[in-house]
Amino acid sequence: MAENRFSRSGILSAFSRFVPFFGRDPLVAADQVTDRALVAVIAILTFLAALTACAAQLTAATAMRWQVMMASEVTVQLKPQAGRSIDADIVRASDILRGTGGITSVKVLRREESAKLLEPWLGSASSIESLPIPRLITVQIDTHQPPDLNLVGRALADAVPGASLDDHRTWTKRLGHLSNLFLTASFGALLLVVLTTGLTIVFATRGAMAGNREIIEVLHFIGADDHYIAGQFQSHFAVLGVRGGLLGGGAALLLVLTLKLSILIPDGLQFSGLSEMSILDWQTVCATFGVIALVGIVAGLASRITVYRTIGMLA
Amino acid sequence: MANQLWCSNGIEVSFNPHYALTTLKKVEGSLQAFPYRSAGELVRFENVGLRYGVGAETLTDVSFSIEPQSFQFLTGASGTGKTTLLRLIMQALKPTRGTVVLFGQDTSLLEKDGLTALRRRMGIVFQDFRLLDHLTTYENVALPLKVQGRDEVTYRAEVTELLNWVGLGELIHAKPPILSGGEKQRASIARALVAQPELLLADEPTGNVDPSLARRLLRLFVEMNRSGTAILIATHDLGLMDQIEGARRLILADRRLYVEASDG
Numbered sequence: 103m104a105e106n107r108f109s110r111s112g113i114l115s116a117f118s119r120f121v122p123f124f125g126r127d128p129l130v131a132a133d134q135v136t137d138r139a140l141v142a143v144i145a146i147l148t149f150l151a152a153l154t155a156c157a158a159q160l161t162a163a164t165a166m167r168w169q170v171m172m173a174s175e176v177t178v179q180l181k182p183q184a185g186r187s188i189d190a191d192i193v194r195a196s197d198i199l200r201g202t203g204g205i206t207s208v209k210v211l212r213r214e215e216s217a218k219l220l221e222p223w224l225g226s227a228s229s230i231e232s233l234p235i236p237r238l239i240t241v242q243i244d245t246h247q248p249p250d251l252n253l254v255g256r257a258l259a260d261a262v263p264g265a266s267l268d269d270h271r272t273w274t275k276r277l278g279h280l281s282n283l284f285l286t287a288s289f290g291a292l293l294l295v296v297l298t299t300g301l302t303i304v305f306a307t308r309g310a311m312a313g314n315r316e317i318i319e320v321l322h323f324i325g326a327d328d329h330y331i332a333g334q335f336q337s338h339f340a341v342l343g344v345r346g347g348l349l350g351g352g353a354a355l356l357l358v359l360t361l362k363l364s365i366l367i368p369d370g371l372q373f374s375g376l377s378e379m380s381i382l383d384w385q386t387v388c389a390t391f392g393v394i395a396l397v398g399i400v401a402g403l404a405s406r407i408t409v410y411r412t413i414g415m416l417a
Numbered sequence: 418m419a420n421q422l423w424c425s426n427g428i429e430v431s432f433n434p435h436y437a438l439t440t441l442k443k444v445e446g447s448l449q450a451f452p453y454r455s456a457g458e459l460v461r462f463e464n465v466g467l468r469y470g471v472g473a474e475t476l477t478d479v480s481f482s483i484e485p486q487s488f489q490f491l492t493g494a495s496g497t498g499k500t501t502l503l504r505l506i507m508q509a510l511k512p513t514r515g516t517v518v519l520f521g522q523d524t525s526l527l528e529k530d531g532l533t534a535l536r537r538r539m540g541i542v543f544q545d546f547r548l549l550d551h552l553t554t555y556e557n558v559a560l561p562l563k564v565q566g567r568d569e570v571t572y573r574a575e576v577t578e579l580l581n582w583v584g585l586g587e588l589i590h591a592k593p594p595i596l597s598g599g600e601k602q603r604a605s606i607a608r609a610l611v612a613q614p615e616l617l618l619a620d621e622p623t624g625n626v627d628p629s630l631a632r633r634l635l636r637l638f639v640e641m642n643r644s645g646t647a648i649l650i651a652t653h654d655l656g657l658m659d660q661i662e663g664a665r666r667l668i669l670a671d672r673r674l675y676v677e678a679s680d681g
Contacts, residue, residue, distance in 0.1 A: 325537035326564035
């Protein structure tokens, strides 16, 4: 019986040399109640941090996708001019566009389609038929070899009075700003959560060290150095950190998965802007596991720093 | 493998040179401390004084030394500072004045790493055992070797043999809360001996056990002394001290230490 135990411990002992977290016989006595409470707190903090990271990642990815979509399309607007045939102007503008390199397709929106776009502001299409509404041409651009849009705009304005080219630059810029703002706020929230986790670990380590004061003293007297003792506490709290992190991160990942499914499936994967989104992309998984790893590292480091600071006082 | 030896006092011992452990088999007559003396001192106190806070000194002008492989008792009435003196040797306390030299090194000049190295040359038996309740007897005893970073494979047999030697072979998986006072004391002694220290400090090691067990524990110390470890036992039990011939007595009284010459 003893042999089996030792064989098993031998394997674990060898394993623990490479992965100290899983070392056998931890010298820091596990306090079931405190440890569970700490794991629960870390799990909640990690859940919030992972959700924030996932939301930031999703926002950044969606903003990027929208920016690419906007950058690959420009709109030419032709305002009706007195004494000029707008249909002739449309043909002329279309010809100029089709003759320009870097443009992959030119689509003229019919008058009804233009009217439909104005429907939210001006009412039903039939009532605005008599109004001189502008006409639109949507132009797809080869993003690898884009044309000089300033030149195209000037050429259109010269050839067709009342024609203007909208490259969505303003929208792209605003979207970029909004996305950056959200990312910064998310990063700040993430930092706060990690900081809170660190402080929680600091207090927990201090409490554990005060509770294990006798063990620390005995370890000193039997020849353990500060590095060894600090390593024991660090391993203990890093394990709790990773355990809480995995629980919280796993829960966040499940929630993100559920939210994505609830958005994508009822709309038949047609929800605007999210249609190209996969159910669980690698970025989301990376963000979540990144937070879990960060929480584990912060837990271990906070514990180690606290142990070194406290150990002198206890000694 | 083990060499059979017959000692002058009638104790038959078998000595295993590999583990440097001796096994007591038969006892007749009184025990005798190892008479060997060498030049290098393990401990030297020179005019050491210790004061807690701003009051009078607890220990005053304490001067003595401990030779390698010597056997001595530290005695005195309760509250005279036996434990305090032991704590000064184990560097749990710093003297208010005077010089403490351990293994030839002035402790006032020691860095932390140096202190750890010195402590690894000492074994300590605490009055209240100080076993870690969440570890098994085996793990408690093996702790000094584990903290030195040794692989369990290299000390498993050694620890098991030591546990058998102190009569705890059947309790290696038991945890301290279920051990009796005597068993805890033996586990504590085994832990102090496992790293084969040059100096063993024991604070009232027989204070919690009956006279019969006290005598058996004393034999353990004698055998360890025979294998080369200097022993310092703090006790107020005169009967216990009378059982060892040739042991020096360090007597604490009136805050001072009086050294009684050994007759061995």
